Amino acid sequence: MRILLAAALLAFSVAAHAVEPAERLPDPALEARARTIGAGLRCLVCQNESIDESGAELARDIRALVRRRLAAGDTDEAVFQAVVDRYGDFVLLRPPVRRETWLLWYGPIGLLVLGIGGAFVWLRRPSAVPPAPDLTAEEQQRLAELMKEDQA
Amino acid sequence: MRRLIYLLPAGLFLVLALYFAMSLRPGYDPHILPSAMLDKPAPDFALPGLKGDGVAKAGLAGQPAVVNFFASWCVPCRVEHPILMRLASQEGIRLYGIAYKDKPDDSARFLSQFGDPYRAIGVDRAGTVGLDFGVYGVPETYVIDRAGTIRKRFVGPLTAQAVETELLPLLQRLSRP
Structure with a gap:
């Protein structure tokens, strides 16, 4: 109430x-x-x-x-x-749009575009960690054994 | 080289810290505005006198003049008054007073109590001349050159330092033929 x-x-x-x-x-x-x-x-x-x-x-x-x-x-x-x-x-509580106030008016939009662009580039770039090499023959065998043990 | 990008936030922080430090420096007051009237002709005005002659723009012309807005109700005006008295006793300084939104009786009492440094005093009861000058609080002091252009504005009480380093050198420059 x-x-x-x-x-x-x-x-x-x-x-x-x-x-x-x-x-x-x-x-x-x-x-x-x-x-x-x-x-x-x-x-x-x-x-x-x-x-x-x-x-x-x-x-x-x-x-x-x-x-x-x-x-x-x-x-x-x-x-x-x-x-x-x-x-x-x-x-003036609302500053006029002029060359000296461009940074004030358009700065935030510029920063947003910059941030989105940066995030895009960052997410699109190939992973820095190289993919792991395939398992060797011994490792394959050890893995198979472990899996078998687990099932037993 | 790629590692440098990790220093970027630290760099941004330094820039911001520097900016904030600048705003915190002693003597910086964000309430003091630069005058919009600087280097523009002083507004045309003619005020009745408190005692004897009034103050008018036409009467200021010919020699550089200092116009001081004051009021008996204004405490900082009392602070700056001894400096005005000293300025008036120095030769060649034409100091005019404008009593801003003050009862003439009160202005007169104020001046008889602390001394009258002005050549003439104009009475601006309604504050309209103050409004035309862009005054937003007393005391304010304007330097007007011989052509009637506003060359300098001091907001708040004049300090001995401002007089020595700014007002007197400026008047000297303006007095040169």
């Missing part, structure tokens, strides 16, 4: 938001865009939270900046750019 309750609570819980009612834009469509943008921007004070989740003053300032720009008719890209211009790429 307790587990069920916990599961139900988890299923119906929503992400914590620090966005205060007074900050919200009157236009729900603009506010929704502001939320999408806010979820993608890092708060620089509590560095692994987005500005929407963070209660820091700076996060509130950036939320206000985002809403000001949206209300002024900026596109989402222009709003992101306005924040990046001030704080650098580090504010």
